[in-house]
Amino acid sequence: MDRIKFLNQLATSTCKYNFGAGVPPLEDYPVLNEIECYETFIKAYPNAPIKQYHQTDGFLGELGSHVFQEDGFSNVQASNIVITNGVQEAITLACWLFKNNTIACTDPCYPGLSDLVGLMGKTPLFLPEKDWISSLEKLPKGSLFYLSADFANPTGKRITLDERKQVLAIAEKNDFYIFDDATYRPFFLDHSLPSLVSLAPERVFHSISFSKILSPGLRIAMTHVPNTFRDAFLSLKANVSLNSSGFTQAIVGGWLLKNDFSLSKHLDAFKNLMRNKQEFFHAQHVPYAGGFFVEMTLQHPSIDLSWCAELLAKEDVAACPMSMFSDNLTLHNKLRLAIAKISLENLKVGFMKIHNFASS
Ligand SMILES: Cc1ncc(COP(=O)(O)O)c(C=O)c1O
Known part of the structure; x- marks a missing residue:
């Protein structure tokens, strides 16, 4: 099989x-009232092209910039935020951008990256689990390195602040780029660490999913794309999906307005459930910090x-x-x-x- x-x-x-x-435990989250969210959005943005074809980057750039700021990324550029059909589409577009270069990932890796690279007729370079930071030194100029800095799938691991700084220093020195899949970033149980993109916006694609925190049915993600790649990323998206659904963008937009642009405030009760699980795992000497x-x-x-x-x-x-x-x-x-x-x-x-x- x-x-x-x-x-x-x-x-x-x-x-x-x-x-x-x-899959996300939607029953443990506050109920998503999609109609109320939609109405909130159209009240605030009566001219948004919800029902029409619209610009490929979507119409949540301004609201998205508040989300990134709320998460500690003060130099965010609204014009560099692209709405995609989930993080999976953002991964696909980024990999196509780097199709003639090395695409590397940590080992083990999320199959949505490694299988996709395989479908492109390439083999991802798996970096050894123990030694992955020093292996980054070998990446050729212009490579793409995929990781989830926060609570990766499948390992659940989060990298430390020191590791974040080391990865960025090597990327800067050797001139390669990073795709940070932030799908599980809001699910920290203690405190969040600075995102890679907030430390080096020109090196990092940072992709936020609304699938795990709200509903996978929305198929909405937002990615902050480095300036150098913005136009090429958008041309690819235009050819793959034209634009993402205006209807579900409106629901996400209204939800953000109602939730003060926080991706995790509504998860408090769920996180308490997860803290009980954490207690059990720690008693079994199994590490678990979130995700x-x-x-x-x-x-x-x-x-x-x-x-x-x-x-x-x-x-x-x-x-x-x-x-x-x-x-x-x-x-x-x-x-x-x-x-x-x-x-x-x-x-x-x-x-x-x-x-x-x-x-x-
Ligand atoms: C690490 C990771 N990235 C991306 C995705 C897909 O996210 P989306 O629904 O936003 O495409 C998943 C889904 O399981 C995932 O685990």
Whole structure:
């Protein structure tokens, strides 16, 4: 079975202990009243071209600039913000921009990047998990380096402030660019760290998704694109999707007006649920600081798709082998646990079931 089929199956699986799918737990968020948001937006922007074809970058640039400012990026340029059909479209456009250059990523990697690069007939350069910062030194000039600085999928890891500074210093010295997939950035449990784009706007594509914080049904993301690439990024988007939906942009715009441009203030109650899960993981000596994913290490040496299929059939537990996101042999004793949607009770029981299954 291929990994996309496996992930899609997990997304719709009704098993009791579901650590498989990274879907947002919309039922734990304040209800999104899309009609009210839409009306708020049209009151504030009565001339917005909601129903018409419109400029390719969308019509949320001004509101988007408040979002970036609220997140500590004071030098944001509204004209450099492009609305896309989710972060996935922004990744696609950025990779096409760099199609003749090296595209690198951390290992393991989000398949939406690595599979896309594969579809383009290229192979992404996977940087080794332990040594990835020094490996950046080898990237040729003009490369694109994809990462999620905050709570990556699949590892759940966040890079430190010191690591952010090191990455940017190497990018500046060796003249390459960075795509920071900020899909899980609002889900910090303690405090947020400065974004890469706020530290080096001309080096970084910073892409914010509304899928995990509001609803994937919106298909809206906003990306701050470095000045040098703005026009080329827009020409590509014009040929791929013309523009993003005016209707869902209006809903997002109204929601931002009603929520003071904060991407995380409405997540307070959800974060309290996640703090209880964090407490459990810390008691098990498993690191977790925010986001949707946890890396679980087991003694079992060969965790692959068929091991996980057996775990599902025998224990009613769904989880993904970390090897699914990598070619690296040393990841064969790890699982990716998606922990945002599962209840605390089921998380505790499911976690123990995995341990028992692995040692049986
Ligand atoms: C790291 C990462 N980036 C991007 C996406 C897709 O986001 P969007 O719905 O905004 O296209 C996902 C979805 O699972 C993801 O995990």
